[in-house]
Amino acid sequence: MGELLGVAVLGAGHMGADHIRRLDQVVSGARVAAVADPDTARAKEAVGGIAGVSVHEDAVAALDAPGVEAVLIASPGPAHEEALLAAFARGLPVLCEKPMVPDSDGALRVVEAEARLGRRLAQIGFMRRYDAEYRRLKSLLDGGALGRPLMLHCTHRNVSSPPHFTSAMLINSSVSHEIDAARWLLGQELTAVTVLRPAPSSGAPQGLLDPQFVLFETERGALVDVEVFVNCGFGYQVRCEAVGETGSARIGEEHGMAVTSGGGARQEVPQDYLVRFADAYDREVQAWVDATRRGRVTGPDTWDGYAASAVAEAGVRSLEEGGRVQITLAPRPDLYARTDR
């Protein structure tokens, strides 16, 4: 397919460094052309021995660096809006990590800016859409094998939460994955949310409302429930059961090697999302590189990014104020018409 796609990676933290490694060593057809991070030492360390990479303190400077043909945004959420708008201004294709923009107002500005361009430039990093099991479930639902979907039962568990994780982040960071997955699997917008707060686990940091139980209603009457428990202690579990009129399907069950010893048959539970979704990240970035080199933009769009932010905001309000909160979305620009999906 000719020359390698030159990518500027914005952000050299945990996620950014992982994407730099991925572009260099895993993904075919791309190369890292520039890296930006306010902490340039960290950026240089992430680049390591990769040749031909310019390092920048300023994200916008990286966009203008020689050889840059596309942008991967892995900086902190609050920096995304400016980076996206700068990429749009330069006509550069973007892969933007989630959350696209943390607040729905900013997210909507990004949607409107892209809509004004009249063509898509951004793919949003909802990597579950690239996970083999999620894709099989999507295809099963789309093929009608379960009849009309009635309910999704979701589980999202982490071993422990990182420092400074707040009760709101269980919704807008953790459950945001289920928000996108539910919209995508069902092909429906979410219309209301209710967050329930069981007595917190003593394994959670003082003051953190963990676990939570989140209920979404959809525009055509389906129900989505999510157990989110980010200090469960034992592993990273992301499961989903879709219940339709004629059957149900489950993904995310433990599998792989089963070891029998000392009175039990045991299957490993992954400890980390980078393990569970390693392949999904690889496929996501490869799909983005492949589409970009063909001059196309595919995958989750900025409308998906906006909707996730708007739904999460409603969820946080339900968490804080109690009760059911209605979700209202802005009018959907034609660029993101559903027939595209």
Add this chain to the structure above:
Amino acid sequence: MGELLGVAVLGAGHMGADHIRRLDQVVSGARVAAVADPDTARAKEAVGGIAGVSVHEDAVAALDAPGVEAVLIASPGPAHEEALLAAFARGLPVLCEKPMVPDSDGALRVVEAEARLGRRLAQIGFMRRYDAEYRRLKSLLDGGALGRPLMLHCTHRNVSSPPHFTSAMLINSSVSHEIDAARWLLGQELTAVTVLRPAPSSGAPQGLLDPQFVLFETERGALVDVEVFVNCGFGYQVRCEAVGETGSARIGEEHGMAVTSGGGARQEVPQDYLVRFADAYDREVQAWVDATRRGRVTGPDTWDGYAASAVAEAGVRSLEEGGRVQITLAPRPDLYARTDR
């Protein structure tokens, strides 16, 4: 253990006939002494060739028949109160099918009548407490292996609902099993209930709100959710996942023989509760016979029967009126002190 326990079986319908067969052929230490049913032809058919059984049109007459030492009530729910009170008046040990008494006022009258006797005579037919998997889960929770329980996720699916099944019966007939199981597994009373109504399945009879999604809160802050779907079409599935502070456990998963052919590995799903819980029914009745012959009363008590009715009534109100409904129970007589449990 000496002579066989003579049992009067009230009701010779589906359940009653099954218990007659069980007492005659499966259970050790008991014999059917009398059978009552307003339809005496049906009663005679259920008795078949069993020797030494008197047949009665009137339930109370059966209690007074020769050789009757204990009563198994399997008549329709509205007839239970009178039969229980008559058994209490005669000091006869009783195994009473669920619902103990359909309305909570009547159920409370039964509780109070037994409390006045000052000793237990009745075991209520919540047979899940005798299922091997439920018992293992109970013992796991009681042993503290999962830490404090935070949530129970329950699934209750039937192939199809019987004729005349109403939306309220999804709560007070189907979910009543989960109500008892949750109270028993957690050792806590339920304090509030919210029933959600997804768009009904087109596989459900016209007008039936099926599936429903029921949320219970408990006195110490745990959450219990139940998907009840009585026209799922594919099988009888009763599953429960308990999530504690340090681990989770699931029961009710398909198991048994796995057949691989034509592109898939398949495990049977039972089609019927009499298949899924056949052993539980056998163990329940055997435990009742064994305890009775030893002059003891064990198992779920009339308070459990009352609480199930009261919680189900609140659930039906939530279904009909929408929103969260608080559950208030009468004061608990000393006879049913928690230390008994």
Add this chain to the structure above:
Amino acid sequence: MGELLGVAVLGAGHMGADHIRRLDQVVSGARVAAVADPDTARAKEAVGGIAGVSVHEDAVAALDAPGVEAVLIASPGPAHEEALLAAFARGLPVLCEKPMVPDSDGALRVVEAEARLGRRLAQIGFMRRYDAEYRRLKSLLDGGALGRPLMLHCTHRNVSSPPHFTSAMLINSSVSHEIDAARWLLGQELTAVTVLRPAPSSGAPQGLLDPQFVLFETERGALVDVEVFVNCGFGYQVRCEAVGETGSARIGEEHGMAVTSGGGARQEVPQDYLVRFADAYDREVQAWVDATRRGRVTGPDTWDGYAASAVAEAGVRSLEEGGRVQITLAPRPDLYARTDR
């Protein structure tokens, strides 16, 4: 069904005591009438508080005790032949634990004695035929769902072997269950056997050839392989995979409650055959009592007992001498014609 069947239990060891308990407390329609054991103190202890049981030092005396209508033989294998012949002489129905008779010559004498009577009196205790999973596999094979059976892959593992267990006993005690199960599942006689001896596990007692790998050939060209490993350390596992022309089926997989904690999802493995096959024993004895009370004899017959002994003898010869050993059975009396099966 009228009066309880009076049973004489011969042998009050581990197995005998368990059957006494079973007849008294689990099985419907029978009572223990007499117990015999050379150690009468042990016999009395096994009887415990059960009323109306005579205790005997001599097995034959127990057969003649008042109220004895049927015999359950649970004495050591070498005592079985005499007990069976004595029961035949008295026309008493018998349930005889395996091995029917340890050596095939003695076993053949029992077959011939029963054949001379011209009617069956004995059921042999191959309890796997009463296990729910084995029965489902049998019914699947008989129904043709897998096509003609080509292979059976079997696993037979125990936590540890009892004292004085010999290398030959892996074949004639442990694998004898697979021998009967294979003959029954396939409806074919076994025609040759080869025993392979991997390097013994250091977990096995000094000198014990454990594990062994046993290969059987059948009269119509199917292959049966058995891993037998009686000091595996972790649990009691009995698995069987049947491979047919159009599919395969597996039984004996771990199931039941799955617990997730500390990095893994774990399912219990039973530690003991009395746990794994508790229901099978109950069903076996209940089936025997039910048939006997109806004047019938069902289940595995003395020919099955003889064939198991003859095949096991050939297996021990292969173990000791190496190589493949042909199996030759005596002519099959008409009483055991295959159409009976």
Add this chain to the structure above:
Amino acid sequence: MGELLGVAVLGAGHMGADHIRRLDQVVSGARVAAVADPDTARAKEAVGGIAGVSVHEDAVAALDAPGVEAVLIASPGPAHEEALLAAFARGLPVLCEKPMVPDSDGALRVVEAEARLGRRLAQIGFMRRYDAEYRRLKSLLDGGALGRPLMLHCTHRNVSSPPHFTSAMLINSSVSHEIDAARWLLGQELTAVTVLRPAPSSGAPQGLLDPQFVLFETERGALVDVEVFVNCGFGYQVRCEAVGETGSARIGEEHGMAVTSGGGARQEVPQDYLVRFADAYDREVQAWVDATRRGRVTGPDTWDGYAASAVAEAGVRSLEEGGRVQITLAPRPDLYARTDR
């Protein structure tokens, strides 16, 4: 890591075309520089629109084409020896599909040629060593978690065999994967083989001995059994259970999405090795490219290729002549000392 590695692909059949696609679109750090196939039209079709690829009728000519730095051999087995020797003569690193060389004499000549060079140039295409589940099993065994390995039970099933598949090919094409996997997992050479021939399935082509059951013994007394059944009709199943002194572990079980509908819970079985081992192929070629660019040679070596051929030859002799066949390997050159492994 600098410039892309230029690869000559020899053979543009099914496997070669798949590798061309993989190098172009999946693997990072390599490009297709030349393709050779006697059928140059087929070669051109496989190249498609990839730029900068020279097409050759002659394999050796491709090795000398501009930009070629490494060779991937995917031509038919009989052509491998010449190609390997030509690559050695030019000092080119090679990834050679299995069988390395079909006959063990030719395979040994390749080993000796490389040994004379004094350094490894070739990696042999046993892709199971790159499968995630096999790697976890290997690491479990190497870590001692199961104690000393005693037995491997293997299953190798295909939906149906390709045209012209012979009885010998069940051993030297299909089972050759298990031969390498067993040697690798156990770290031991195989010393004897016995092939058993159950009555063939009526689903197999006339004259094909399918299934077969293959037993290997190892130098330290472990036992490896393989069911190979290449016309099983229902799917592609590759399973392995390792039994050690203190536990057992199984890989290759069906997993992924479980769909419940119409009376059963169903998991897909892959229909094809390219599905089951897609990731393994990707990782294998990526590992080869990565090592080559670092000037290293890793993975299965020519000794592994030779051993597989020698063991398979003994297996075919056992199949054809019956009975147990001893396996004797040539002396192992120092270059392939076990400490390398």
